Amino acid sequence: MKNLLKSFSGIKSLIKNIDFAKLNELSQKVDLNEMVGVVSKMSEEDLAKMMKMMKGGGKKKEIPEVNGDFYTLEKTLPPHEQEIIAQVRDFMEKEIRPIANEYWNKGHFPMHIIPKMAKLNIAGLTYKGYGCPGHSALLEGFLAMEMARVDTSISTFFGVQSGLAMGSIYVCGSEEQKTEWLPQMQKMEIIGAFGLTEPKVGSGVAGGLTTTCKREGDEWVINGQKKWIGNATFSDITIIWARDLDDQQVKGFIVKKDNPGFHPEKIENKMALRTVQNALITMKDCRVPESDRLQNANSFKDTSEILRLTRAGVAWQAVGCGRGAYEAALRYTNERKQFGRPIAGFQLVQDLLVTMLGDLTAMQTMVYRLSQMQDAGELKDEHASLAKVFCTLRMRTIVDHSRELFGGNGILLEYDIARFVADAEAIYSYEGTKEINSLIVGRAITGQSAFV
Numbered sequence: 001m002k003n004l005l006k007s008f009s010g011i012k013s014l015i016k017n018i019d020f021a022k023l024n025e026l027s028q029k030v031d032l033n034e035m036v037g038v039v040s041k042m043s044e045e046d047l048a049k050m051m052k053m054m055k056g057g058g059k060k061k062e063i064p065e066v067n068g069d070f071y072t073l074e075k076t077l078p079p080h081e082q083e084i085i086a087q088v089r090d091f092m093e094k095e096i097r098p099i100a101n102e103y104w105n106k107g108h109f110p111m112h113i114i115p116k117m118a119k120l121n122i123a124g125l126t127y128k129g130y131g132c133p134g135h136s137a138l139l140e141g142f143l144a145m146e147m148a149r150v151d152t153s154i155s156t157f158f159g160v161q162s163g164l165a166m167g168s169i170y171v172c173g174s175e176e177q178k179t180e181w182l183p184q185m186q187k188m189e190i191i192g193a194f195g196l197t198e199p200k201v202g203s204g205v206a207g208g209l210t211t212t213c214k215r216e217g218d219e220w221v222i223n224g225q226k227k228w229i230g231n232a233t234f235s236d237i238t239i240i241w242a243r244d245l246d247d248q249q250v251k252g253f254i255v256k257k258d259n260p261g262f263h264p265e266k267i268e269n270k271m272a273l274r275t276v277q278n279a280l281i282t283m284k285d286c287r288v289p290e291s292d293r294l295q296n297a298n299s300f301k302d303t304s305e306i307l308r309l310t311r312a313g314v315a316w317q318a319v320g321c322g323r324g325a326y327e328a329a330l331r332y333t334n335e336r337k338q339f340g341r342p343i344a345g346f347q348l349v350q351d352l353l354v355t356m357l358g359d360l361t362a363m364q365t366m367v368y369r370l371s372q373m374q375d376a377g378e379l380k381d382e383h384a385s386l387a388k389v390f391c392t393l394r395m396r397t398i399v400d401h402s403r404e405l406f407g408g409n410g411i412l413l414e415y416d417i418a419r420f421v422a423d424a425e426a427i428y429s430y431e432g433t434k435e436i437n438s439l440i441v442g443r444a445i446t447g448q449s450a451f452v
C-alpha cells in the first residue's frame with residue numbers, strides 16, 4: 001500500500017511537469033501507447049543508450065584533419081624546407097584554388113600569377129649557380145606535388161619552365177648561354193618552352209625526329225613542326241630539338257618568339273590541362289644563330305638526360321593529382337549526408353577511401369626514395385620510368401574512386417574532382433606513355449630490348 005502511494009505521488013508530480021503541447025505534437029508523429037509499450041519493455045542498459053543517443057550521443061565527434069601525407073613524410077625534411085613547402089601551399093590555396101576552375105573552363109592561362117609565383121624563388125630549384133637556389137631534388141618533388149594537389153595545369157606550366165626549358169640550358173648550354181638565360185628564367189622574367197614532340201612522332205622521337213636543321217655559315221636553318229608544346233603560345237624562348245641533315249644527330253636550339261620563321265598556334269578543344277597553353281609550332285626556314293645552338297647537346301642522349309630528371313618530377317605531379325583527389329573525397333564524404341548520416345560513416349565508402357590512401361602512400365614513399373637517389377646521383381632512366389608508370393597508373397585509380405564518391409556532383413567542375421579526373425589523363429600520357437616507360441624498365445631488368 002505504501003509503495004503504491006509512492007508511485008502515485010511520482011506520477012502526480014510527472015503529470016504536473018508534462019508539456020501537453022509537446023505531447024500533442026509527438027502524438028501526431030507516433031502512436032504514444034505503442035511507444036510506451038515498447039519503451040517499458042527495454043532493459044535499463046538499452047534505455048540509457050537510447051537516452052544518450054537522443055541527447056546527441058554525448059561528446060561532439062571531432063572530425064580528423066584532412067591530410068594525405070599519412071606517413072608524415074614532410075616532417076622528415078629540415079624546417080627551412082618545410083617552410084618553403086608551406087609558402088608554396090599558401091600560394092596555391094590563396095592565389096590558384098579560387099581561380100583554377102574558371103581558367104580551366106575558359107582554356108586561358110592566368111598570366112597575372114607569374115610575378116607572384118616568381119616571388120616564391122623556386123624556379124630552377126635544384127640548379128647550382130646562375131641565380132638558382134641549389135636545393136635538393138627531394139624538396140623539388142614535394143613542391144611539384146604541392147602544386148598538382150591544387151591545380152595540375154599550374155604544376156605543368158611550372159614544370160615546363162623550371163624543368164624542361166631551364167633544364168635544357170642548365171644541362172646542355174655553354175657557360176655564356178647559362179649566364180645569359182638562367183638568371184632571368186629563375187626570376188620568371190623570361191618564360192620558356194620545350195619542343196621535342198612532333199605531329200607524327202611522339203613515342204618514337206629518339207630515332208624518328210623529322211624536324212631538320214642545317215648549318216649555313218654562322219646560322220642554322222630549321223624546318224618542321226612541333227606538337228603539344230606547353231607554354232609555347234606566349235613563351236619568350238622555346239628549346240627546339242632538330243636533326244642535323246649533315247651528321248644526322250639531334251641538336252637543340254634556343255628559338256626566340258619574334259623569329260620570323262617561328263609560328264606557334266594554340267591547340268584548342270583539349271579535355272585535360274585546359275589552362276596550359278599547348279601549341280602546334282610550324283618552322284619554315286627558321287634561322288637561328290650558331291650562338292643560340294645549345295653548345296653541349298650533341299645527340300639524343302643529351303636530350304634524354306633532361307627527360308630523366310623531369311620524368312621524376314612528373315611522377316611527383318601524379319602523386320599531387322592523386323592527393324588532391326583523395327583529400328577532396330575525404331572532405332566531401334564527411335560533409336555529404338545520406339540516410340541521415342555522413343556518407344563517410346558507411347563501410348563501403350571507407351573501403352574506397354582506405355584503398356585510395358594505400359595507393360597514395362605507396363606512391364609517396366616511392367617518389368620520396370626516387371628523389372633521394374637523384375640527390376645521391378644514383379638515378380637511372382629505369383628508376384624514373386618505373387615511378388612514372390606506377391604513380392600515373394595509381395593516380396588514375398585514385399581520381400576514379402574519388403569521382404565515384406562525389407556521386408553526380410563528381411562531374412561538376414565546381415567540386416574540383418572533375419578537373420582532377422580529366423587532368424590525370426594528360427599526365428598519364430606525357431613525358432613517355434605507360435608503354436614506353438614500361439619498355440625502358442623492361443629492358444633494364446631483363447637485359448633484352450623490346451623496342452621495335
Ligand SMILES: Cc1cc2nc3c(=O)[nH]c(=O)nc-3n(C[C@H](O)[C@H](O)[C@H](O)COP(=O)(O)OP(=O)(O)OC[C@H]3O[C@@H](n4cnc5c(N)ncnc54)[C@H](O)[C@@H]3O)c2cc1C
Pocket residue numbers: 160194195196197200201202203204227228229230273278426429430431432433434435436451452
Ligand atoms: C597535355 C600535353 C602536354 C605535352 N607537353 C609537351 C611539351 O611541352 N613538349 C613536348 O615536346 N611534348 C609534349 N607533349 C607530348 C607528349 O610527350 C607525347 O604526347 C607523348 O610522348 C606520347 O606521344 P604521342 O602523343 O605522339 O603518342 P604515340 O607515340 O602516337 O602513342 C600512341 C599509343 O601507342 C603506344 N605506343 C607507341 N609506341 C609503342 C611501342 N613501341 N610499344 C607499345 N606501345 C607503343 C603509346 O604508348 C600510346 O599508347 C605533351 C602532351 C600532352 C598530352
